[in-house]
Amino acid sequence: MRIEFRAPVALALLVCTIPAVAAGQELPKPPTQLAKFRPLFGTWSGSGTTVPVAGADAMPWTATMSVEQIHDGFFVQENVRIEVGAPMPLAYRTIYGYDTENQRYVCYTVGNDGSSHFGEYSFPERGVLQMNSAGFRHDTPWLSRGIWRIAGRNRLTYRSEVAEGTGDMRVYVDGAFERADATPPQVVDASFIDPPVAPEMETLARRIAGAFDVKGSMIMMPGMPEQKIHGTETFTPILGGHAVHSAVVGFSEGEEGEYHADTFWTWNAHDRCYDAVYFDNMGQVGRMQARWQGDDALVTTWSGLMMGQPAVSSSVTTVGEHGPVRAVSHTAFGVAPPMKTFDSTYTRRGE
DSSP states (O other), X not given: OOOOXXXXXXXXXXXXXXXXXXXXXXOOOOOGGGGGGGGGOEEEEEEEEEOOSTTOOOEEEEEEEEEEEEGGGTEEEEEEEEEOSSSSOEEEXXXXXXXXXXXXXXXXXXXXXXXXXXXXXXXXXXXXXXXXXXXXXXXEEEEEEEEEEEOSTTEEEEEEEEEETTOOOEEEEEEEEEEOOOOOOOOTTOOOSSSOOOHHHHHHHHHHOEEEEEEEEEOOSTTOOOEEEEEEEEEEEEGGGTEEEXXXXXXXXXXXXXXXXXXXXXXXXTTTEEEEEEEETTSOEEEEEEEEETTTEEEEEEEEEETTEEEEEEEEEEEETTEEEEEEEEEEETTSOOEEEEEEEEEETTO
């Protein structure tokens, strides 16, 4: 799984034909490490208790959850809808993958309560999935550990613990799930009344929401020829407006097959920027940060490994009155000087 730079508003058609294909190598295949999820595939009904605030009484919850493969088997997606007695349900989407570039399991969760976490997970023993994450909630540091246990073919247990500020680890959620003949839960359309949507997310949705035709060119790596690309990108506010989802369908001139990608944009209040986490049907996964520069430029930055080389990228998307207009990316690979790797134009569909 290669972590690659992407166009700043998440089109990333630069990965329509990955470097391995350009070099005459085989297309990537879904990581075998994800086979451990097979016992979890299906729809589940669960119940248990939660203690949302330290010292509070435990509250009951019920939930419906589905687990399935996405992006041609390169990722696993979990949707869960939880009833806790509030006017609106809690809803979360978690995507699990394996980052072959860095040899690690990675996962991302986004919810209609304004939360989003990019972290790691592991299988410490047979039949056990452990998720670890850390960050800030309302400027308070926190860390969590969640453990799924397979308790038979049709039963799962789940227990999570959290520590907030200087407090001790405490049980946050405890419960169990049974395999169910139920309709998979819909989560992206779920709204929630608290907390309010960040004004920065309202701004992003207002500036980029819609469906766009995209045309342009890319250069994957130094020394490789320019490739013409085209496709569509659709930006949709989801989860009550706490996130914006980008769906990409892309094509590369002279290459067969379609490129598909999902990107989730959320507001990172601690870093005062947007976080953008992406997944695609080439197995790529990564996290970027984006910041407005003036009224019409959204600048996205990324750094990491690409095909074993350190790389950094900066992308600028010009945003006009009716949405994105143009996206240009520059990347530096290894010790090579920066080069333009992506240039595309956006046209709102129907115009």
